Amino acid sequence: MQMLEQPELDAGSFHLREFSDNDVPMVQQASMDQYISQITTLPYRASADEAVSFIHRQRERVLDGTGYSFAIADAQTNSAVGQIGLWLRNADRGRASIGYWVVEAERGRGVVTAALSALSAWGLTHPGIHRLELYVQPWNVASWRAAQACGFEREGLLRGWEIIDGEPKDLFMYSRLR
Ligand SMILES: CC(C)(COP(=O)(O)OP(=O)(O)OC[C@H]1O[C@@H](n2cnc3c(N)ncnc32)[C@H](O)[C@@H]1OP(=O)(O)O)[C@@H](O)C(=O)NCCC(=O)NCCS
Structure with a gap:
């Protein structure tokens, strides 16, 4: 694997930057959402040490x-x-995939739409990448509305695609092409 360099990306009212140890309280807050712990490596109700490790x-x-x-x-x-x-x-x-989460208290004010718009525009400038993919559970309306607002199109339902919370789950496949 090739070592990469992390840029900072402008996303309107937000910016995308690397994580810092100052983000521990926010990461601990995110870990209170059981779904986030099911789709990431963040343990449910993470301790400060677990947040630092994340x-x-x-x-x-x-x-x-x-x-x-x-x-x-x-x-x-x-x-x-x-x-x-x-x-x-x-x-x-030529394919890259995208995943995201927002702490509960900050949802519903366009955070992920702004971040996804910036990241996907930048991702498609990445050498050799022509296709971005998102995998979204059908009930996750906020996630797929953000995807659609950012130019992703639903291609179909991948049945039993991912084990989430110990069970195979169906996922919508969304993509955006260069
Ligand atoms: C999915 C998630 C990232 C959305 O983040 P967000 O910053 O609240 O999303 P936005 O405010 O940008 O809203 C995106 C769209 O969803 C809509 N929306 C927001 N909350 C919603 C809700 N609870 N139900 C239905 N639609 C909702 C918004 O109106 C917007 O749609 P619109 O532009 O057509 O009006 C956030 O709910 C989350 O972190 N969930 C847990 C982790 C997760 O599901 N990650 C994604 C896995 S695929």
Whole structure:
């Protein structure tokens, strides 16, 4: 895997930056949402040490070449409200995937729509990447509305695609092409 360099991306009222140890309280707050712990490596109700370990894992993603994990932060205060990542596991086939979450208290005010818009525009400038993918559970209306607002199209339902909470779950496949 190739070592990458993490940029800082402008996302309007937000910016996408690398995680810092100052984000521990926000990460602990996110870990109170059981669904976030089911779809990430963040333990449910994480201790401060577990939050620090999560942050360090995010910072390692560029170093081991698996992708870019950004904190979504307020552009004025630099206070983090969520996470968004561009993952390069299938980059040799020209495909990258995106995942994200926002802490509950900050939802419903366009955070992920702004972050996804910025990350997907930048992701498609990545050398060799022509296709971005998002996998969304059908009940997750906020997630797929954000995807559609950012130019992603639903391609179909992947049945039993991912084990989430110990069960195979159906996922909508969304994509955006260069
Ligand atoms: C999904 C998630 C990231 C959305 O983040 P957000 O910052 O609240 O989303 P936005 O405010 O940008 O809203 C996106 C769209 O969803 C709509 N929306 C927001 N909350 C909603 C809700 N509870 N139910 C239905 N629609 C909702 C918004 O109106 C907007 O649609 P519109 O532009 O057509 O009006 C957030 O709910 C979350 O972190 N959930 C837990 C983790 C998760 O599900 N991650 C994604 C896995 S695929």
